[in-house]
Amino acid sequence: MSYLPLSDIKIGMTLNQVFVSPNAKMIFGQGTVVNEYLLSCLKGWAVEGADVLEVATADFNIAEIEKMVSDIVITLENSTTIEKHGQVTTEAHSKIETELKRIFLRTGYHGVIPLDTILNLVNTRIYPRLSQKDSFIQLHTDSSSGDYLYRHALDVALLSGYLGRWLGYGDSDILNLTLAGLMHDIGKTRFKSEVLSKPDKLNLEEFNIAKIHASYSYQLLAQTDIVPNAVLNAVLQHHERIDGSGYPYGCSDTEVTMLARIIAVADVYDALISNRYYKRSVSPQEAIEIMMFQMSGQLDTHVLACLIEHVKKFDVGGKRSVLHNLAM
Numbered sequence: 001m002s003y004l005p006l007s008d009i010k011i012g013m014t015l016n017q018v019f020v021s022p023n024a025k026m027i028f029g030q031g032t033v034v035n036e037y038l039l040s041c042l043k044g045w046a047v048e049g050a051d052v053l054e055v056a057t058a059d060f061n062i063a064e065i066e067k068m069v070s071d072i073v074i075t076l077e078n079s080t081t082i083e084k085h086g087q088v089t090t091e092a093h094s095k096i097e098t099e100l101k102r103i104f105l106r107t108g109y110h111g112v113i114p115l116d117t118i119l120n121l122v123n124t125r126i127y128p129r130l131s132q133k134d135s136f137i138q139l140h141t142d143s144s145s146g147d148y149l150y151r152h153a154l155d156v157a158l159l160s161g162y163l164g165r166w167l168g169y170g171d172s173d174i175l176n177l178t179l180a181g182l183m184h185d186i187g188k189t190r191f192k193s194e195v196l197s198k199p200d201k202l203n204l205e206e207f208n209i210a211k212i213h214a215s216y217s218y219q220l221l222a223q224t225d226i227v228p229n230a231v232l233n234a235v236l237q238h239h240e241r242i243d244g245s246g247y248p249y250g251c252s253d254t255e256v257t258m259l260a261r262i263i264a265v266a267d268v269y270d271a272l273i274s275n276r277y278y279k280r281s282v283s284p285q286e287a288i289e290i291m292m293f294q295m296s297g298q299l300d301t302h303v304l305a306c307l308i309e310h311v312k313k314f315d316v317g318g319k320r321s322v323l324h325n326l327a328m
């Protein structure tokens with residue numbers, strides 16, 4: 001970390017302090033990646049310098065990325081079905097995960113999101129799956145913890161899209177939810193793989209660094225200049241909590257947008273029912289109990305009630321009878 005005059009601050013560095021615009025309508029949080037737009041704002045605000053961090057460089061090269069992608073394709077082609085709770089994922093689902101891994105790895109390497117590829121993926125291959133009811137069941141299929149980042153992105157995109165549809169949102173909002181769900185953790189591509197695949201829970205220092213990922217995701221999307229604000233805010237706020245206990249800003253109540261609340265419910269639910277490096281998955285019933293009771297006051301109750309209703313309805317994991325007994 002070091003203080004640099006504005007003239008020495010380069011694109012790609014990371015802010016280690018917060019900047020608020022003179023009219024208090026714009027904030028660049030700690031962890032924001034410097035881009036051309038941010039620099040122009042700081043100049044316009046007559047900022048003389050800033051505390052910045054070195055850029056976290058990716059710990060692999062492009063040849064290694066290509067090999068990793070090739071290995072994934074071969075693995076998936078040899079194993080097109082994965083079982084969990086007696087359900088089977090389709091080959092199409094797996095191929096989307098493969099494409100996502102390619103996108104995430106390239107974003108980590110180049111520091112730029114291939115937005116055209118992502119929008120094409122959302123419009124032609126993910127959004128249409130929301131009309132297939134088995135896609136919701138597939139969210140509950142098992143997988144190894146190794147590819148969690150990519151599978152979780154697809155799961156949150158689908159689940160957020162479903163929640164938007166069940167809650168009565170229009171096509172535009174549902175597309176925004178799907179895109180935000182897909183990209184909410186793209187900022188984690190800036191972290192070294194040891195952090196992402198650590199077999200134990202992160203210590204406090206590591207966790208504080210990892211918390212920057214929501215800001216990273218926001219910045220990667222914002223630098224494209226065409227992602228809607230609704231998506232940017234949902235991504236930035238997906239770890240904010242209604243009671244103010246979340247991050248990065250500790251927003252509360254009405255400060256947290258509805259789309260962010262939906263992404264938060266989808267994110268927490270999928271994280272709980274998924275295998276991670278440091279923990280096994282829990283059942284849909286246990287996940288909902290945790291969200292209702294251990295996280296009481298943190299998540300939007302209307303969105304959570306909608307999820308519970310449809311987990312019951314789709315009878316995921318044969319837990320229907322148990323879920324019917326849950327108090328709302």
Ligand SMILES: [Fe+2]
Pocket residue numbers: 184185213214238239
């Ligand atoms: Fe996240």
